[in-house]
Amino acid sequence: MSVLEIISAIFLLGGAIFCVIGGIGVVRLPDFYTRCHGAGVTDTAGAAGILVGLMFIAQPLVIVKLVTILVFLWLTSAASSHALGKAAFASGLRVDDEPIDWTTGLSAHPPAMSDEELAAEESE
Amino acid sequence: MGSIRDPGFGAGIFRHSAMFAAGMVRSLITTIVLALVWIAWSWHFEPLVVGFGVVAVVLTVALSKRMNILDEEGEPFEINIRLIRYIPWLVIEVLKANFQVAKLILDPEMPISPRLLKVRANQRTTLGQVIHANTITLTPGTISLDLRDNTILVHALSAEAQHQDESGRVDEMISWLESGLPEGHEE
Incomplete structure (x- = not known):
């Protein structure tokens, strides 16, 4: 293995690890907005690691194309994350700024009204 | 919003010509970038393929110019x-x-x-x-x-x-x- 191949392998491994971390984040994080942050890790560091890793073993002309792909990925992933967040916010998805019990995905505080009270209110 | 200061007639002419020059620079930069992209993507130098490229680049720049999207937001070369x-x-x-x-x-x-x-x-x-x-x-x-x-x-x-x-x-x-x-x- 040449030096370039070893550097490439290190970057590819780093990118792959960040992709997996992003995936774990999407599963573990409790609500919609925080999951967007998890997906952001895959979009930025994961994609950058893999593409930079590929640049070290590519032909010069291919490097130009890989750089372009990276630029467009970073440009569009920012725009799409924003569109996703804004759509959720505009359609009224609540932002929890209180502590969240991540094992259940529910608010750590008890709800203001119990289920029976809510049912009674709806039937009136 | 824009500037509320009135720069006067002469300054207006100057500003107009400066904007015209900036517009030319924007067209020129767009042309160069598009040509480089065409070459990098195709890497073919036969007259036919290069000719297609020239037509595509000129058409793209002309249409962008006509649509007024080559402004300081579309191509902020500054x-x-x-x-x-x-x-x-x-x-x-x-x-x-x-x-x-x-x-x-x-x-x-x-x-x-x-x-x-x-x-x-x-x-x-x-x-x-x-x-x-x-x-x-x-x-x-x-x-x-x-x-x-x-x-x-x-x-x-x-x-x-x-x-x-x-x-x-x-x-x-x-x-x-x-x-x-x-x-x-x-x-």
């Missing part, structure tokens, strides 16, 4: 030179934020504290404010949800991410980046 400092700064910020978020995700207790905050965007042009909001979104741990009245509504994953945006370092950097743009003449 800030190109400043990108040389902005892009490495952005990459380092994004990597730092990635390590922060990765640490939060992998922590068994996951000490996140999601919150909404308002970040002031002190950029004078719309383009600058959009770059600011996109920079915030690109750094993991913060997403911009809305931009109005010079204020960006940000969803942050943790207190660390909040301090990073509220420190004003991002705002300063983008203000410096957009200071190369000419005085805006938007409505």
Whole structure:
């Protein structure tokens, strides 16, 4: 293995690890907005690691194309994350700024009204 | 909004010709970039393929010119030179934020504290404010949800991410980046 191949392998491994971390984040994080942050890790560091890793073993002309792909990925992933967040916010998805019990995905505080009270209110 | 100062007749002519010159520079830069992209993508130098390229580039520039999208927002060549400092700064910020978020995700207790905050965007042009909001979104741990009245509504994953945006370092950097743009003449 040449030096370039070893550097490439290190970057590819780093990118792959960040992709997996992003995936774990999407599963573990409790609500919609925080999951967007998890997906952001895959979009930025994961994609950058893999593409930079590929640049070290590519032909010069291919490097130009890989750089372009990276630029467009970073440009569009920012725009799409924003569109996703804004759509959720505009359609009224609540932002929890209180502590969240991540094992259940529910608010750590008890709800203001119990289920029976809510049912009674709806039937009136 | 635009400038309320009346620069006078002569200055008006000067401003007009300066804008015309800037428009020519924009067309020229777009032509060069499109030609380079065509060559890099095809890497064929037969007369037929190069001829197709010339036709495509000229058509694209002519149509963009006609649609008036080659303005200071579509092709802000004035800030190109400043990108040389902005892009490495952005990459380092994004990597730092990635390590922060990765640490939060992998922590068994996951000490996140999601919150909404308002970040002031002190950029004078719309383009600058959009770059600011996109920079915030690109750094993991913060997403911009809305931009109005010079204020960006940000969803942050943790207190660390909040301090990073509220420190004003991002705002300063983008203000410096957009200071190369000419005085805006938007409505």
